[in-house]
Amino acid sequence: xxxxxxxxxxxxxxxxxxxxxxxxxxxxxxxxxxxxxxxxxxxxxxxxxxxxxxxxxxxxxxxxxxxxxxxxxxxxxxxxxxxxxxxxxxxxxxxxxxxxxxxxxxxxxxxxxxxxxxxxxxxxxxxxxxxxxxxxxxxxxxxxxxxxxxxxxxxxxxxxxxxxxxxxxxxxxxxxxxxxxxxxxxxxxxxxxxxxxxxxxxxxxxxxxxxxxxxxxxxxxxxxxxxxxxxxxxxxxxxxxxxxxxxxxxxxxxxxxxxxxxxxxxxxxxxxxxxxxxxxxxxxxxxxxxxxxxxxxxxxxxxxxxxxxxxxxxxxxxxxxxxxxxxxxxxxxxxxxxxxxxxxxxxxxxxxxxxxxxxxxxxxxxxxxxxxxxxxxxxxxxxxxxxxxxxxxxxxxxxxxxxxxxxxxxxxxxxxxxxxxxxxxxxxxxxxxxxxx
Numbered sequence: 001x002x003x004x005x006x007x008x009x010x011x012x013x014x015x016x017x018x019x020x021x022x023x024x025x026x027x028x029x030x031x032x033x034x035x036x037x038x039x040x041x042x043x044x045x046x047x048x049x050x051x052x053x054x055x056x057x058x059x060x061x062x063x064x065x066x067x068x069x070x071x072x073x074x075x076x077x078x079x080x081x082x083x084x085x086x087x088x089x090x091x092x093x094x095x096x097x098x099x100x101x102x103x104x105x106x107x108x109x110x111x112x113x114x115x116x117x118x119x120x121x122x123x124x125x126x127x128x129x130x131x132x133x134x135x136x137x138x139x140x141x142x143x144x145x146x147x148x149x150x151x152x153x154x155x156x157x158x159x160x161x162x163x164x165x166x167x168x169x170x171x172x173x174x175x176x177x178x179x180x181x182x183x184x185x186x187x188x189x190x191x192x193x194x195x196x197x198x199x200x201x202x203x204x205x206x207x208x209x210x211x212x213x214x215x216x217x218x219x220x221x222x223x224x225x226x227x228x229x230x231x232x233x234x235x236x237x238x239x240x241x242x243x244x245x246x247x248x249x250x251x252x253x254x255x256x257x258x259x260x261x262x263x264x265x266x267x268x269x270x271x272x273x274x275x276x277x278x279x280x281x282x283x284x285x286x287x288x289x290x291x292x293x294x295x296x297x298x299x300x301x302x303x304x305x306x307x308x309x310x311x312x313x314x315x316x317x318x319x320x321x322x323x324x325x326x327x328x329x330x331x332x333x334x335x336x337x338x339x340x341x342x343x344x345x346x347x348x349x350x351x352x353x354x355x356x357x358x359x360x361x362x363x364x365x366x367x368x369x370x371x372x373x374x375x376x377x378x379x380x381x382x383x384x385x386x387x388x389x390x391x392x393x394x395x396x397x398x399x400x401x402x403x404x405x406x407x408x409x410x411x412x413x414x415x416x417x418x419x420x421x422x423x424x425x426x427x428x429x430x431x432x433x434x435x436x437x
Contacts, residue, residue, distance in 0.1 A: 043160035049136040049327060051144060053335030054342060058086035061336040063325075063344075064105065065120035067096045069268065070287050072357040073120075073344075080343045089340050096266065098122055098210045102399065109134040109328065117331040118341055120323045121165060122210070123156035123391070124398050129326065130159045131396045136327040136334060139163040141342075148347075152389050153362050157324045159394075164326055166345045167362040169353075171321030172382075172389050173218060174305040176274060176282040176292070185306035189219060189248070192309055196281050197257035203270045204283035206262040208410035213402045214319045215283060216409045217392065220245040221317035222310055227393045227401065228430075235430035237405070238423045245311075246419040250412050263414045275299055283308070285321065286382065290358035290375075305378055307385055320389035322362075354379075360386065400433035 068074050068091065077089050092115070094101045102125060108115050109132070121129065129135050142163040146154065153167035175192065177185050181199060186192045196202035205211030217227070225241035228234065252258040265273070267285065274282040275291070277298040282288075286305075293300045310316035325341040327334055343349065351366040353359035355375040360382055366372055367383050376382065393401055404426045412422035 043130060043133070043162060046130075046133050046135070046137045046162065047329050049138055049141060049334050049338055051141040051338070054339035055335075057333070057335035057339045059088070059333050059336050061087065061089045061117045061331075061333055061340050062092050062115060063089060063118045063120070063340060064092045064094065064116035065323075066098065066101045067093050069096070070291075070357045070359065072353045072359055075356075076344050076349055076353075077340075079349075080340055083343070084339070087336055087339065089336075092116065096268065099399075105129075109330065112330050114328070114330050114332045116328050117333055117337040119326050119328060120168070121326045123170075123320060123322050123324060124210075124402065126157055126164055126324070126326075127159045127394055127396050128398060130162070130164045134329060135164045136329055136331075137162045138165060138327065138338075141338065142166060148363050148365070150362065150364065150383075150386055152320055152387060152391075153322065155391060156320060156322065157326075165324035166341050167322065168325045168341075168345050169322045169359050170362050170386055170389075171285050171287075171323075171360065172318045172385050173214065173283050173308055173321075174286055174289075174378075175308055176284050176288065176303055176305050178280045178299065178302055179304040180302045181280050185304070186309055188309050188312045189222070190312040192281055193248075193252050193255075193257040196252075196279075197255055199280040200277075201256065201279050202252070202258050202281040202283070203262050203265060203273050203279045204258070205266055205270055206258075206410065206413055207264050207266050207269075208406050209266060210402055210406065211266055212406040212409055213392070214321065216246065216249070216405060217319050218283075218308055218317055219249065219311065221315075221319075221390065223314050224311075227405070228395065228434075232393070232395050233434060235401075235404075235427045235434065237430065238427040242423055243419055246409060246412055246423060249409075250419055253413055260414075263410060274303075286360055286376075287358050290356070307381055318385055318389050320386070320391050322360075395434070396437050397433045401430050404429035404433065 065073055073091055077091050080089050094104045105119050139162050149167055153170045157163050157165040186195055204215050220242045223241045223245040225239055227237050229236055253260055270282055270284060271288045273279050275297040292303060308318055327337045331337050347363050347365050350361040350363045351369050351372055354361045354366055354372045367379055373379055395401055408422040408426040411417045412419045
């Protein structure tokens, strides 16, 4: 048994993969929040995975994930196979789009397919997948390691009174800026846009997909907005606070502070634009830090990162991102699947991911590692941000809720509709989805 398994209670170490951006360090995280409840209705009859099943596990295991652009999973699976000669783990990569990854998993689960033993699940998919009873209940296993993790990361796998996966990576947005052009990082979004307009601009994830939902909510929550009522049954997105945030984003594109092409950008397009030197600011996840300093990047050594700024006259907000490792109930090798998850979420692997791939560890122990502090100079701020991060709206129909946000927000950003009409339509779309459960 490896060290972390021999200790039932380790120190809370999961510093949630770069949820940094969430709230500036030292902030009181007084953002609005999405609404809904992470508790959910009690789920009964789910299959529970036995922690002891991994002790003598062997055979084949497939880990399904989106495109591994960083390479941390590729390396992790390779090392797992070397350390476990009786196991043969492989990676099955889906398209980069989060929506397509979700669809790939849903198709397989509905067909009761064993293609995916383990799935890299976005933090917002827990309630949907768990309510369909597609996931193993991993409560006994996670409880034995519970004190290793940052509480906010565990909330992302908890629904209906049970724990459905293991936090592997956490995330939150950061403000990347050209330190050779910007002396001090702006503390408000208003100042970011002002400086961006005077320079080469700001890029972010503005395409019609999940990434835009996050980018919008970071501003909307800071401005005091909400998405769902506290009981999660009604939409409240059509509000003055949310309108203020959306109008601000639209005005940013009209003024040239944000390039129009940003409305088509996902993570990689934004990253490449910034690394090519065509923007002074970028809202991005922590994974891009290491890539931006690699050979070939025109901004290597010329940029720095800071927590997301606040809203002028308002608060600061960040959105908890990241991915959890979940085990499919249709896996033919659940013990082997758990063994792979156990390895990929261990301290050694977490630390390696942070040092080499800029992945924020979900385990506290990794934060104190000298190599991590050297590789990620902003790690302490990241940890604080992750601990204070807010989850997106919790709902079994979150996919439809998010779709209502990003489609209508993108319509406003691209000039197809006005902000007020976009929010009105978003609220209507959400209420229709919420009425189905």
